[in-house]
Amino acid sequence: MTRHRKIDHPDNDNRLDSMAQGVLGKPVDRLEGPLKVSGLATYASEARPSGMAHGVLVRATITKGRVVGIDRQAALALPGVMTVITDPRMVRYPAQGMAGKGPKAGPDVVDYHGQPIALVVAEGFEQARHAAKALRITYEEEPAPTDPDTVTPEVPDAKQKAQGDLDAAIRDAAFSVDCTYTTPTLMAVAMEPHAAIAEWDGDRVTVRAALQMLASDRKQLADALGVGPEQVRLLAPYVGGGFGSKLGIAPEAVAAAIAAKELGVPVSVALTRMQEFDITHRRSESRQRVLLAAGADGVLTGIGHEALVSNLPDSPFSEPVTQATPFTYQAAHRRIAHRIARVHRSCAGSVRAPGEAIGVTVFEAALDELAEAAGIDPVELRLRNIPDREPGTGRPYSVNRLGDCLREGAHRFGWNQRRAPKERLEGEWFIGMGMAAAVRVNMLIESRARVTLTEDGAKVETDMTDIGTGTYTILRQIAAEMLGLPVDLVEVHLGDTDFPPAAGSGGSFGAASSGTSVYLACEDIRARIAERMGCTDAELRLQDGRASFRNDTRELRELLAGEVLVAEGHVEPGDAEKQARQATWGAHFAEVAVSRHTGEVRVRRMLGVFACGRILNEKTARSQCLGGMTFGIGMALTEGVEHDPRTGHIVNRDLAGYHLPSHADVPEQDVVFLPDRDGFAGPMQAKGIGELGICGAGGAVLNAIYNACGVRVRDLPATPDKVMP
Numbered sequence: 001m002t003r004h005r006k007i008d009h010p011d012n013d014n015r016l017d018s019m020a021q022g023v024l025g026k027p028v029d030r031l032e033g034p035l036k037v038s039g040l041a042t043y044a045s046e047a048r049p050s051g052m053a054h055g056v057l058v059r060a061t062i063t064k065g066r067v068v069g070i071d072r073q074a075a076l077a078l079p080g081v082m083t084v085i086t087d088p089r090m091v092r093y094p095a096q097g098m099a100g101k102g103p104k105a106g107p108d109v110v111d112y113h114g115q116p117i118a119l120v121v122a123e124g125f126e127q128a129r130h131a132a133k134a135l136r137i138t139y140e141e142e143p144a145p146t147d148p149d150t151v152t153p154e155v156p157d158a159k160q161k162a163q164g165d166l167d168a169a170i171r172d173a174a175f176s177v178d179c180t181y182t183t184p185t186l187m188a189v190a191m192e193p194h195a196a197i198a199e200w201d202g203d204r205v206t207v208r209a210a211l212q213m214l215a216s217d218r219k220q221l222a223d224a225l226g227v228g229p230e231q232v233r234l235l236a237p238y239v240g241g242g243f244g245s246k247l248g249i250a251p252e253a254v255a256a257a258i259a260a261k262e263l264g265v266p267v268s269v270a271l272t273r274m275q276e277f278d279i280t281h282r283r284s285e286s287r288q289r290v291l292l293a294a295g296a297d298g299v300l301t302g303i304g305h306e307a308l309v310s311n312l313p314d315s316p317f318s319e320p321v322t323q324a325t326p327f328t329y330q331a332a333h334r335r336i337a338h339r340i341a342r343v344h345r346s347c348a349g350s351v352r353a354p355g356e357a358i359g360v361t362v363f364e365a366a367l368d369e370l371a372e373a374a375g376i377d378p379v380e381l382r383l384r385n386i387p388d389r390e391p392g393t394g395r396p397y398s399v400n401r402l403g404d405c406l407r408e409g410a411h412r413f414g415w416n417q418r419r420a421p422k423e424r425l426e427g428e429w430f431i432g433m434g435m436a437a438a439v440r441v442n443m444l445i446e447s448r449a450r451v452t453l454t455e456d457g458a459k460v461e462t463d464m465t466d467i468g469t470g471t472y473t474i475l476r477q478i479a480a481e482m483l484g485l486p487v488d489l490v491e492v493h494l495g496d497t498d499f500p501p502a503a504g505s506g507g508s509f510g511a512a513s514s515g516t517s518v519y520l521a522c523e524d525i526r527a528r529i530a531e532r533m534g535c536t537d538a539e540l541r542l543q544d545g546r547a548s549f550r551n552d553t554r555e556l557r558e559l560l561a562g563e564v565l566v567a568e569g570h571v572e573p574g575d576a577e578k579q580a581r582q583a584t585w586g587a588h589f590a591e592v593a594v595s596r597h598t599g600e601v602r603v604r605r606m607l608g609v610f611a612c613g614r615i616l617n618e619k620t621a622r623s624q625c626l627g628g629m630t631f632g633i634g635m636a637l638t639e640g641v642e643h644d645p646r647t648g649h650i651v652n653r654d655l656a657g658y659h660l661p662s663h664a665d666v667p668e669q670d671v672v673f674l675p676d677r678d679g680f681a682g683p684m685q686a687k688g689i690g691e692l693g694i695c696g697a698g699g700a701v702l703n704a705i706y707n708a709c710g711v712r713v714r715d716l717p718a719t720p721d722k723v724m725p
Contacts, residue, residue, distance in 0.1 A: 001567050002569070005516075005682075006571075007574045008576055009575070012685075016684060019482060024480075025614070027617065027619035028619065030473050030620070041238040043210070044195040044236065044239075052265065057255060058120060060117050064111065064112075064144030065110050065140050065142045066110065066140045067110065068138050070084070070118060071137075078127065078134060080123035080124055080127035081127060081128070083263060085118060085119040085121065086118045088107070089105050089226065091251050092106070092109070093111070093279070094251070094279070094349065096316070100216065100219050101220060102220045103220070103249070112347070117137070118137075119255040147645060148343055151342060153340055155339055160337055163334040164333030166293070169333035170302055172301075173295070175298075177292040177370045181714045183362065185650075186358075189276070192241055196210070196270075198267055204233065205232055205233070210239050211246050211249075212505040213465070214464075214501070225258070233497050235495060238495070239466065239468070242506075247350055252271055280346075283349075283354070283358070284318070285641075286319065287307070291305075292369075294370060298371075301331055302334070303331040306337035307322055307338055308341060309348070310340065310348060317349055317350070320359075323441060324355070324360050324695070325363060328363075343648065345649075350507075353508075353692075358635070360439055361695070361699040365703060372706075378435055378703065379415060386400065390581040395579070397583070398681070399611070399680075400583070400585065405586050405674060406587045409608075409672075412607060412672065413433070413591075415435070415589065422710055432708025433589065433591050434702065435588060435700050436698075436699035438696040438697070439696070440695045442613075442678075442687045443577075445573070447571055450500050451567055455557045457489030458491070459491045459493065460475050460479050462502040463501050463502050464505070465504060469511070470619075474511050476490045479518055482518075482523065483526070485544075509688055516569070518569060525567050526540060579680065580680050585610070587608070588607070588632070589700060590703075591606075592708055599720035599722075600720050603637070606700070608671050610673055612676060613678050625671045626671060629669055632694055632699075634660055634661045634717075635698035637718055638665065640659075671693075711723050
């Protein structure tokens with residue numbers, strides 16, 4: 001049986017609050033944790049099917065043009081080499097999440113330096129790697145722009161918004177700001193590199209891969225191979241991080257499937273760390289101009305946010321930098337401008353909270369510049385400009401707790417102890433405090449799950465993935481709560497397209513969307529149990545494997561009498577998402593120390609206060625926020641890709657040159673969740689959380705640097721060479 005619900009109206013019944021098991025929201029340990037720390041969780045490249053061969057992708061050494069010849073002779077003569085594949089179905093770059101078709105194919109056409117153009121397959125990985133270097137490739141090169149500042153940008157009409165007269169508002173303002181910030185190319189750099197192992201059984205291929213969204217990935221791979229989706233099975237039970245880089249099918253999965261079909265043996269294709277930088281999605285660099293106008297009272301009269309980003313000429317994606325700007329603060333006069341530079345760098349795509357990650361960070365830094373100009377406390381300035389309804393549309397907010405987050409954060413952090421720039425000096429270190437709002441759009445995505453209840457417990461099955469976010473545990477808690485079972489009596493099976501298709505992990509919608517489908521399946525099972533107890537679902541109490549109604553209490557085992565109850569839950573978005581502006585909210589506070597001698601910045605402590613719907617697992621939710629705040633430190637202080645201006649390729653393509661925050665960079669961090677319920681998000685009232693902690697965190701660090709030493713860094717990251725001058 002299937003219980004389907006389209007979220008057309010807000011659901012404020014709070015059914016989960018009336019459940020009796022008491023496990024939802026608790027800091028339950030990760031279900032798969034012991035498997036991961038003991039090495040028993042099998043990741044994509046760790047499977048070893050019999051007779052498996054190894055493939056290594058060969059990458060282009062030009063920026064744009066065509067491959068006109070490949071001399072295979074030397075490579076094929078090497079020991080263990082089985083084939084060299086240049087199949088026209090091989091794709092040039094990864095697909096974007098939720099796309100229905102595979103990305104651009106044709107490896108003979110080169111779009112960027114480092115693009116896959118061939119696959120060498122051998123009996124062993126080292127043999128394949130050696131043979132890949134032995135290929136002799138002839139190109140026909142074409143001139144190609146690689147610098148976004150040297151091309152005339154595209155100006156898509158649909159992404160330009162204007163209201164009132166911003167120029168007049170700036171001219172007439174008591175206080176105004178016109179500043180430009182730049183952010184560099186950023187990479188996801190998940191711990192597990194991309195990998196795929198493909199094996200055919202007749203006309204059906206099974207691919208074990210590092211993927212985030214199996215339902216759409218299946219369609220993409222089928223389209224790339226020219227087969228039906230029913231001929232593709234994807235397996236991704238354990239994924240070592242994604243951050244957007246594994247949303248869509250990528251070159252390694254397509255190449256592995258093609259090679260496995262040709263050779264009749266399983267083929268593994270795993271990327272090296274350097275190939276990760278070359279081939280996977282990057283976050284576009286950005287140039288952002290922020291214009292702000294305010295009256296003498298600090299109330300905003302004008303907001304402008306203009307962004308220049310880049311991507312390949314035929315890619316439909318562009319970093320949605322200004323995504324949160326239209327609805328976060330009020331102002332009668334507004335202008336949003338979005339421009340896309342078509343250049344031949346690697347493909348840009350979704351990375352770690354696309355849009356708000358860099359957009360909110362920059363906007364919040366600019367807002368602090370206005371606070372400084374107006375002589376108004378930064379927290380107070382934001383509080384004065386929180387709208388009652390969504391600007392521009394007049395829609396109500398489903399919930400807006402930004403003000404509560406700001407006040408709570410300021411109180412807990414000791415914001416009233418903040419001093420003027422350079423006033424607090426401890427030895428060689430200037431000490432400063434900074435803050436920023438956090439905001440991220442909230443989405444619900446169509447999702448399905450199957451729940452089976454037996455005398456021995458329950459089983460949850462869905463193709464949803466767990467990329468380190470705690471999905472296994474969260475879905476287990478939802479089923480346990482709804483069915484009144486101890487958590488250790490619930491099994492969760494994920495990452496297999498033979499299971500019902502789920503939303504996948506991306507956009508911070510995974511837990512709420514897939515969780516709601518589990519909720520609905522359990523709701524159906526509860527209704528059948530209630531019927532046997534002679535009551536309604538609302539009157540039924542399920543706890544510790546027993547069903548109760550008034551004075552009648554029976555074991556579930558007795559009620560089932562050997563029968564197995566199976567239900568499928570199916571949720572999809574409806575009119576509710578149009579009726580109100582949904583978002584998640586928060587506030588970041590940071591304290592930094594800046595060396596007066598070297599310009600080194602050390603973050604000393606951070607606080608994040610968040611309102612993001614019902615918390616499904618306190619421990620995994622806190623972990624997600626800590627990770628997001630750490631990303632903010634990296635964005636503000638250390639991370640940045642350097643492109644070779646001649647070819648556009650990435651120069652610092654390893655973890656020695658691309659500086660992620662390490663343990664020594666990450667200070668004491670605290671996370672606080674405000675009680676929050678949002679019926680517009682569905683019956684669980686749960687919302688996205690994974691990316692909220694990233695949005696604005698870097699802005700709090702940048703603002704703290706200014707408060708410490710009076711230096712405003714507008715070219716990220718704020719490395720010592722930029723702070724010292």
